[in-house]
Amino acid sequence: MAKEGADMTEETEYMIDKNAGKETANAAESPGSAKEMRAVMLAGFGGLNKLRVAKKAMPEPQDGEVKIRVKACGLNFLDLMVRQGTIDNPPKTPLVPGFECCGIVESVGENTKGFEIGDRVMAFVNYNAWAEVVCTPGDFVYKMPDEMTFAEAAAFLLNFVAAYMMLFEVANLREGMSVLVHSAGGGVGQAVAQLCSTVPNITVFGIASCFKHAAIKDSVTHLLDRNVDYIQEVKKISPDGVDIVLDCLCGENTGKGLSLLKPLGTYILYGASNMVTGETKSFFSFAKSWWQVEKVNPIKLYEENKVIAGFSLLNLLFKQGRSNLVKLVTDKLLCLYKQKKIKPVVDSLWALEEVKEAMQRIHDRGNVGKLILDVEKSPTPLMANDSTETSEAGEEEEEPEGDNDSKERMPFIH
C-alpha cells in the first residue's frame, strides 16, 4: 500500500475543493514538498455530499506535539455521527474528521519527548486525522511494533483500547464469564471477541447480520442473527443470562441488555448508532433516541444487583484527561499483539477520495472488521452502477437495521 505520490484520476480530481485557492493548484502533484496537504473536509453537518477532499495548510507541531506523515486512518461509526452532527457538543464546521491515524514521525515540537523522526507511530487525534499530515500531542502517540503494518495500526488503536477498557477496566472480565456483543462483525466487536479469547472459558454471544456469519463464525461462541429476538436466543442457551452486555446501539437495546444480565452483571453502552437512522442528520430521530432511551431507576439496579455503565474512549482522552491510563492499556495491548494473541481485522482500504463510499459501507453495516482510509491509495475507478448519488436519499430511510442486498456494491480492496 505504500505507493509514492498520489496518482490522481479524473474521478478524484473533481472531488478536490475548488475553493481551496489558486496557490494550491499544483500541490497534489508534490505532496511532500508543499506547505499544504490533502485532507477530507466536512463542509457542514449533513449527508455524504458535505464531504470532499481539499487542500489545507499543513500543520506544524506545537509544544509537546508530534508531526506525523500519515499512512492510514481508521474510519469508525462515530465518524458518521460527527458528519451528521448527532454528537454531544459538535465542533464548528468546516472541519477535518477522523480520530485515529498512523504513519511516520516527520518532526517533533519543542519539549516533545520519546519520539524521533522516522518512528513508525499510531495516534489518537481530536479530529483532523483524515489528512496527509497530522499533529497531535505526544501523550496520544504510540510506537508501532516492527511487525505491524500501517493498515493494522489504523485498525488497532480505537477498537482494541475501547474493547480492552470495557472488558477489563469497567466490567472486570474473569474466567468463566459470558459476554454479549452487538455488531460482532464490526471493529470493536472483533476486538472484543479476540480479547475474550485471552481469558479461559469465556462464552461470547455475538449479534451480526446473517451475511457476515460465515466470515466471523470462528471468532465467537454463539452467533445470533440481528434480525431475530436475541433475548430469546440467548436465554435458550443460557437461561440465567450473561455477565456482560456491550451495546453500541442504544435505544431499546438498553432495556433488553439490562434484562439479560445475570446478578452482578454489567451493561455497557459505548455508542448510539441507532441515532443514525438515515444518511443525513435527522434531528427528530436524534431527539427521539435521547428521550426514548430507557432511563434507569437506581433502586431497580439495587433490587436486581445490576450495573450499568457508559464508555466513551474519546471523551476519556480528550475531555477527561486520561491519556496516562490509555497509555498503560495500549502497552498491554501491544504485548498481546506481539504475542500474536490479538490481530486487528481489516475490512477494506479506501482512498481519501473514496470516503463517501466507505461511509456508506459502514452505514449499511456491510463491513467485517475495520474500514481504513489509505492516504496513499488511488481511488478505484467508479463503476457504472455505483453512483453515490443514488444512495443519498437516505434521509427518509426507515430500516437502518435491516439487511441490505446492495451491501456489496461498493468497490473495495480487502
Next chain:
Amino acid sequence: MAKEGADMTEETEYMIDKNAGKETANAAESPGSAKEMRAVMLAGFGGLNKLRVAKKAMPEPQDGEVKIRVKACGLNFLDLMVRQGTIDNPPKTPLVPGFECCGIVESVGENTKGFEIGDRVMAFVNYNAWAEVVCTPGDFVYKMPDEMTFAEAAAFLLNFVAAYMMLFEVANLREGMSVLVHSAGGGVGQAVAQLCSTVPNITVFGIASCFKHAAIKDSVTHLLDRNVDYIQEVKKISPDGVDIVLDCLCGENTGKGLSLLKPLGTYILYGASNMVTGETKSFFSFAKSWWQVEKVNPIKLYEENKVIAGFSLLNLLFKQGRSNLVKLVTDKLLCLYKQKKIKPVVDSLWALEEVKEAMQRIHDRGNVGKLILDVEKSPTPLMANDSTETSEAGEEEEEPEGDNDSKERMPFIH
C-alpha cells in the same frame, strides 16, 4: 456474654406475647428443653409497638438445613425497613425479623454436609434470625474461627460480605483509588474502611455525624460532617472527585454521588435508608423516594464515562441464588480476619426484649459499628427517663437525618 438461662425481669416479662398460648407459659424458664422458643415477633408493619418477644414453635431442620442454637443476631438498618414494610415485596406478617445470626449447631437435617453438632457457626437467614433457634440451609452457614466471639460473628457476615463485594466484585478497588462512604460510622461503613486499608494507598472519605468523629477518625482518611455540603468538601480535597461512591441513603444522594465520580468511577447504591423518614411506615415518603430518585440516562453515563450499580446482598443470596459466590467471599474475609487485618466493630449488645430501643438507636443513627441482639442477655432495667413510648410519635418526624441530642439516652453495653 454466655449466661446460662434467661434471668427475666418484670420489664421483659410484660413484653412476652400474652397470646402465645398457655402451654408455653413455663418455656422461658427452660429454653433448652421445650419445643418452643423465644423470638422477636413483628405483628404487622408499622412502628416499634408492632414488635414484641413471643413464644413460637421451635423449627426442626429440613433436608440440607442446619439447626442453630442462637447466641447473637445482627441488627441492620434494613430491619427497620422491614418493620415499616418499606421493602420490595414484603412478606406477610406476623413474622420473625432478622437476616443474620450466630450460635452453635444443635442438629442437622438429612443430606446436610459439612457441619457437626457443636460447631460454632454464623449464618444468613431469610427472616427468622431473631430467635433462640434458627434453621437455615447449609449453603448459608459458615464455621466461625476459634478466636472469633459470638458478638463479632453477629457483626461480621452481612456487613463485611456486602462491603467486600461492593469494593472488589462490583467496583474493582485497586491501589491508589479513592472511596466515599456514607454512614461511615455504621456497620458497613466501618467494614468498608477496614477493607480499604488492606489495599495500598486508598483514600477514604467518610461521612458521619459530628458526634461520631472522635470514635471513627482513625478508620478513614478524611471525615466529613453529614450536615455540611459534602460535595464541596470532597472537591476541596480532591477536585477531580472520587473513584467509588457507596451510598446507602438514596434519594438526592444518587445525583450528588454521580457528580462526584471521576471518569470510570462507580457509584453503588446499597440501601435506601432515606425511605425511613419517621418511625412508622409512611407510604407517602416511600413513594416519593421511589419516584423522586433521579433516574439515570445511559447516554449521560456514556458521555461522562461513569458506572452506576445497585447491590443487595440479601437479594443476591435469597432471590438470585448466589450462595456459592458469597461462600468464596466469606472464605476470603475469614482469612483476613485470621490475619487480624479486619475486625468487626460492635456498637452495643441488646437483649431480645430491648429490640425497640436498639431499633430506635439505629434509626437515630446513634451507633458506631454494629448493634447486636444478644439472645442470652437480660434486659437492662429501664431508667426513669427512658420511655420507649415517648419516641413512638415518630410518624410525623421531619428531620430523620439531623443530629439528635437524645442519641445517648438508651441503655447499652459496649
